[in-house]
Amino acid sequence: MIEFRSVSYAFDDVPVLEDVSLTIDDGEFVLFAGANGSGKTTLLRHCNGLLTPDSGEVLVDGTPVSENLVAARSSVGMVFQHPRDQFVAATVGADIAFGPENLGLERTEIDRRVENALEAVNLSGREDERIDALSGGEQSRVAIAGALAMDPTHLVLDEPFTGLDDPAKRSVLERLESLSADGTGVLLATHDLRDVLTLADRVVAMRDGRIAVDEPPARARRALSGLEVRVPDA
Amino acid sequence: MIEFRSVSYAFDDVPVLEDVSLTIDDGEFVLFAGANGSGKTTLLRHCNGLLTPDSGEVLVDGTPVSENLVAARSSVGMVFQHPRDQFVAATVGADIAFGPENLGLERTEIDRRVENALEAVNLSGREDERIDALSGGEQSRVAIAGALAMDPTHLVLDEPFTGLDDPAKRSVLERLESLSADGTGVLLATHDLRDVLTLADRVVAMRDGRIAVDEPPARARRALSGLEVRVPDA
Amino acid sequence: MATQQNAVDLVDGDVVRQFARAAVLAALIGVLGAIQIPYPLSPAPITLQVLFVFLAGLVLGPVWGTASITLYLAAGAVGAPVFSGWEAGLGPLLGQTGGFLWSYPLAAGLIGLLVHRGTDLRDPASVPLPIVVGALVAGTLLIYTMGAGYAAWLLALEPWEAIAVFALPFIPAELLKMAAAIAIVTSGRIEPVQS
Amino acid sequence: MLTYVPDDTLAHRLDPRSKLAVQIGFAATALAHTGSRALLALTVVAALILVAARVPVLEALYAYRFALVFLALAPAIAAFTLGSPWIDLEDGATSARASYRVLLILLVSAAYIRSTPVRASRAAIQRTIPGKPGQLLGIGVALVFRFLPVLQADLRMIRDAMAARLGDERSAVDRASTIGILGLSRAFDRADRLALAMQARCFAWNPTLPALSLSRLDYLAFVAAGALALSTVL
Ligand SMILES: Nc1ncnc2c1ncn2[C@@H]1O[C@H](COP(=O)(O)OP(=O)(O)OP(=O)(O)O)[C@@H](O)[C@H]1O
Ligand SMILES: Nc1ncnc2c1ncn2[C@@H]1O[C@H](COP(=O)(O)OP(=O)(O)OP(=O)(O)O)[C@@H](O)[C@H]1O
Ligand SMILES: O=C(O)CCCC[C@@H]1SC[C@@H]2NC(=O)N[C@@H]21
Ligand SMILES: [Mg+2]
Ligand SMILES: [Mg+2]
Numbered sequence: 001m002i003e004f005r006s007v008s009y010a011f012d013d014v015p016v017l018e019d020v021s022l023t024i025d026d027g028e029f030v031l032f033a034g035a036n037g038s039g040k041t042t043l044l045r046h047c048n049g050l051l052t053p054d055s056g057e058v059l060v061d062g063t064p065v066s067e068n069l070v071a072a073r074s075s076v077g078m079v080f081q082h083p084r085d086q087f088v089a090a091t092v093g094a095d096i097a098f099g100p101e102n103l104g105l106e107r108t109e110i111d112r113r114v115e116n117a118l119e120a121v122n123l124s125g126r127e128d129e130r131i132d133a134l135s136g137g138e139q140s141r142v143a144i145a146g147a148l149a150m151d152p153t154h155l156v157l158d159e160p161f162t163g164l165d166d167p168a169k170r171s172v173l174e175r176l177e178s179l180s181a182d183g184t185g186v187l188l189a190t191h192d193l194r195d196v197l198t199l200a201d202r203v204v205a206m207r208d209g210r211i212a213v214d215e216p217p218a219r220a221r222r223a224l225s226g227l228e229v230r231v232p233d234a
Numbered sequence: 235m236i237e238f239r240s241v242s243y244a245f246d247d248v249p250v251l252e253d254v255s256l257t258i259d260d261g262e263f264v265l266f267a268g269a270n271g272s273g274k275t276t277l278l279r280h281c282n283g284l285l286t287p288d289s290g291e292v293l294v295d296g297t298p299v300s301e302n303l304v305a306a307r308s309s310v311g312m313v314f315q316h317p318r319d320q321f322v323a324a325t326v327g328a329d330i331a332f333g334p335e336n337l338g339l340e341r342t343e344i345d346r347r348v349e350n351a352l353e354a355v356n357l358s359g360r361e362d363e364r365i366d367a368l369s370g371g372e373q374s375r376v377a378i379a380g381a382l383a384m385d386p387t388h389l390v391l392d393e394p395f396t397g398l399d400d401p402a403k404r405s406v407l408e409r410l411e412s413l414s415a416d417g418t419g420v421l422l423a424t425h426d427l428r429d430v431l432t433l434a435d436r437v438v439a440m441r442d443g444r445i446a447v448d449e450p451p452a453r454a455r456r457a458l459s460g461l462e463v464r465v466p467d468a
Numbered sequence: 469m470a471t472q473q474n475a476v477d478l479v480d481g482d483v484v485r486q487f488a489r490a491a492v493l494a495a496l497i498g499v500l501g502a503i504q505i506p507y508p509l510s511p512a513p514i515t516l517q518v519l520f521v522f523l524a525g526l527v528l529g530p531v532w533g534t535a536s537i538t539l540y541l542a543a544g545a546v547g548a549p550v551f552s553g554w555e556a557g558l559g560p561l562l563g564q565t566g567g568f569l570w571s572y573p574l575a576a577g578l579i580g581l582l583v584h585r586g587t588d589l590r591d592p593a594s595v596p597l598p599i600v601v602g603a604l605v606a607g608t609l610l611i612y613t614m615g616a617g618y619a620a621w622l623l624a625l626e627p628w629e630a631i632a633v634f635a636l637p638f639i640p641a642e643l644l645k646m647a648a649a650i651a652i653v654t655s656g657r658i659e660p661v662q663s
Numbered sequence: 664m665l666t667y668v669p670d671d672t673l674a675h676r677l678d679p680r681s682k683l684a685v686q687i688g689f690a691a692t693a694l695a696h697t698g699s700r701a702l703l704a705l706t707v708v709a710a711l712i713l714v715a716a717r718v719p720v721l722e723a724l725y726a727y728r729f730a731l732v733f734l735a736l737a738p739a740i741a742a743f744t745l746g747s748p749w750i751d752l753e754d755g756a757t758s759a760r761a762s763y764r765v766l767l768i769l770l771v772s773a774a775y776i777r778s779t780p781v782r783a784s785r786a787a788i789q790r791t792i793p794g795k796p797g798q799l800l801g802i803g804v805a806l807v808f809r810f811l812p813v814l815q816a817d818l819r820m821i822r823d824a825m826a827a828r829l830g831d832e833r834s835a836v837d838r839a840s841t842i843g844i845l846g847l848s849r850a851f852d853r854a855d856r857l858a859l860a861m862q863a864r865c866f867a868w869n870p871t872l873p874a875l876s877l878s879r880l881d882y883l884a885f886v887a888a889g890a891l892a893l894s895t896v897l
Pocket of ligand 4: 040041042158369370371
């Protein structure tokens with residue numbers, strides 16, 4: 001469970017999050033929408049302590065993030081928008097192993113996790129390939145695998161579909177669906193709900209640093225009108 | 235008019251464009267689709283001489299690009315795939331002014347163009363902000379404004395909508411429509427034709443470095459099946 | 469940042485940020501520093517490495533500036549083609565320009581210490597110009613002392629021969645690099661990391 | 664350019680630490696001796712090492728061509744004297760022998776490069792240098808390898824971005840300073856995003872280190888390295 005309790009945050013005195021409260025349950029698939037600059041990325045970075053609230057509190061599985069960063073970072077896997085400049089290694093396997101290595105796991109356990117993560121994103125057996133030689137969609141999936149290898153209970157993804165062609169996007173979506181069905185909480189930031197709305201349990205949308213909508217998908221279309229988000233045509 | 239005459243191009247001996255011939259007329263609005271890695275970006279970068287064909291020729295308004303680079307670059311405005319790649323200055327206004335300055339325009343004309351371009355991307359009045367401090371989608375919009383400010387006779391946009399929220403996307407689309415109605419040729423690469431198909435005059439799609447489809451929108455849906463492109467539902 | 473129940477000892481956020489900058493700067497030196505202009509007046513080529521040594525000291529300070537150049541040398545030693553002319557290996561570190569290479573981390577540290585007056589970083593743009601220039605000159609002297617000195621010993625040259633071929637021909641180029649380094653840090657485009 | 668090439672030579676089977684030791688031992692004794700007999704012996708040892716790693720000698724010589732030109736010049740410089748007789752052959756010969764051993768050291772280091780992948784070098788660093796410095800040095804070296812192509816592409820892109828908006832019209836100084844400043848600030852942007860990504864994956868001081876193990880062959884190599892080092896004082 002990820003819990004925001006009246007979180008506020010400002011960049012150089014410009015308030016970006018204002019009194020945000022939000023709870024994401026285990027296994028929930030939550031879509032996270034909002035205009036450019038509404039504060040989505042800023043909020044997501046609080047989930048694992050990359051940013052610290054100016055006031056309020058973020059809890060992961062009941063523990064404040066600030067009290068146990070390791071726990072928060074291993075339970076919340078995070079996928080950033082552009083994978084290319086975040087890979088720490090030149091090959092697929094070495095990059096995915098980075099997280100588990102830092103958790104100090106046994107080598108056999110690390111290998112097992114790398115294998116599982118690759119399987120989860122349909123890239124089994126490709127650990128020795130060079131990341132630079134992969135297509136954009138494959139790179140996005142490696143980034144997701146890197147997060148999965150931490151064995152997270154939640155997955156936070158910041159616009160993971162940018163630049164992906166249709167089959168690549170589908171294959172990433174399929175993975176997310178099956179992960180969520182298996183109990184991983186998914187928080188997915190996107191501007192376009194058309195392909196994802198039916199998969200989600202909830203839609204949350206921000207406006208100017210506040211939560212403006214928090215509804216089940218069926219009611220989201222109406223609630224989102226005027227909120228800068230592309231919803232499926234009626 | 236942009237004209238490709240049997241253009242071939244290889245990266246390190248791997249052929250990426252093979253015998254591509256294509257003509258974009260003034261005022262035409264052409265959508266440009268294809269899977270990840272099919273060669274879209276590579277083709278677009280030939281339009282203003284950022285890449286030079288291994289064989290064949292590219293002409294802008296009848297003159298080979300290689301013979302008059304300055305002419306090609308002032309008539310073809312280009313929006314790169316990753317907006318961050320495109321910035322040359324620290325603040326929004328300075329970046330958008332970069333092109334017009336190189337055209338040797340008067341300062342008042344430069345200011346007018348900057349203002350006008352910012353309006354088209356819904357960022358009026360934000361010229362003094364630091365680009366680094368903008369959200370991802372806002373950065374994409376600044377990149378588009380930079381190309382618009384060149385007042386080009388052709389606009390080449392490489393997946394310009396990634397990360398844009400819905401109103402920004404609409405506003406850019408509106409601007410493209412009106413530019414194209416006023417005689418600007420528009421060549422727009424995208425993976426998702428759903429919002430743009432009806433605006434276009436033609437749909438061109440690549441597969442493995444060759445033009446696989448070149449049809450009016452009405453016939454494009456069928457022609458594009460199996461081409462990794464998201465088309466509107468029937 | 470403390471970690472309670474877990475044995476995992478997280479690297480502090482500020483350290484990660486400085487370290488990432490040091491590593492990426494080292495890669496940038498590899499890309500730009502390896503470009504060499506063969507120079508008929510000297511057996512050493514003109515390279516941009518020294519400019520980056522200046523920048524490492526100025527922008528990253530004595531600790532992380534030294535670390536950055538050390539990463540550059542280590543990566544080159546184990547095979548990254550980052551030395552002048554895209555060479556790699558332990559060989560170049562011991563070859564006729566090896567003295568220059570070994571001097572770089574020390575020079576970056578010296579410049580960092582003089583400009584930042586210790587290990588707490590300040591914005592180099594706000595440091596009085598004479599101090600910056602003095603630091604760069606001191607760093608340059610260190611580079612040439614070690615570079616020409618080692619070459620003289622290795623190749624059995626007289627001191628004056630070594631100075632004539634390994635130092636004097638580069639004076640104009642070094643002055644340009646100093647000007648460039650100062651222009652870059654005063655441009656306001658490089659955000660200093662306070663630590 | 665010399666790089667690691669997967670292969671099954673004797674050198675490939677050795678642990679990177681023993682190979683480093685042999686290199687250092689060889690260099691130490693080569694730097695200590697310039698006598699003709701010593702040079703002959705060193706040549707034999709170097710040849711054995713090259714064979715053990717199956718180094719293509721011509722390719723290696725080509726990779727070090729710039730250094731070789733200068734090594735060839737050094738004797739000429741040494742032989743030159745101010746005033747009659749202008750040429751001192753003995754000085755020249757001493758310098759020629761000194762230059763020759765440098766050539767041998769270069770070739771021996773080529774054997775290490777050809778036979779050792781980055782991950783093995785990284786493991787060797789982390790297992791040899793204790794504590795935090797060793798940890799950072801190992802990861803840092805891997806990051807340098809990872810970011811070389813990324814930054815290369817960045818610099819190309821900066822050049823292209825300027826060209827696309829006619830930046831070529833600006834003065835050379837203006838252009839060089841823009842490229843320099845942009846190159847550096849963009850590299851630091853990448854570093855900042857990399858830092859976030861590493862934190863999100865629990866970057867820690869005490870990770871599981873990459874596996875390495877010494878075999879009987881390695882102990883032999885250590886003995887050889889020791890012998891070479893001892894011969895320094897002969
Ligand atoms: N490093 C920063 N320094 C200063 N202001 C920032 C910084 N990062 C973001 N901001 C500001 O905070 C606001 C929220 O940014 P954020 O990136 O969270 O938006 P977002 O909802 O993710 O937008 P997008 O859909 O465009 O990604 C924006 O107005 C932005 O200008
Ligand atoms: N600088 C480069 N060096 C080598 N190969 C390259 C380079 N740039 C692109 N390629 C290769 O050329 C092919 C076409 O790439 P291109 O970027 O044109 O595809 P694209 O259609 O724009 O794909 P996307 O939808 O992912 O942007 C790809 O297979 C890619 O791997
Ligand atoms: O082999 C290397 O990579 C080191 C080259 C050293 C070049 C020296 S550094 C000082 C002087 N200034 C230059 O521009 N080149 C030389
Ligand atoms: Mg965002
Ligand atoms: Mg592309």
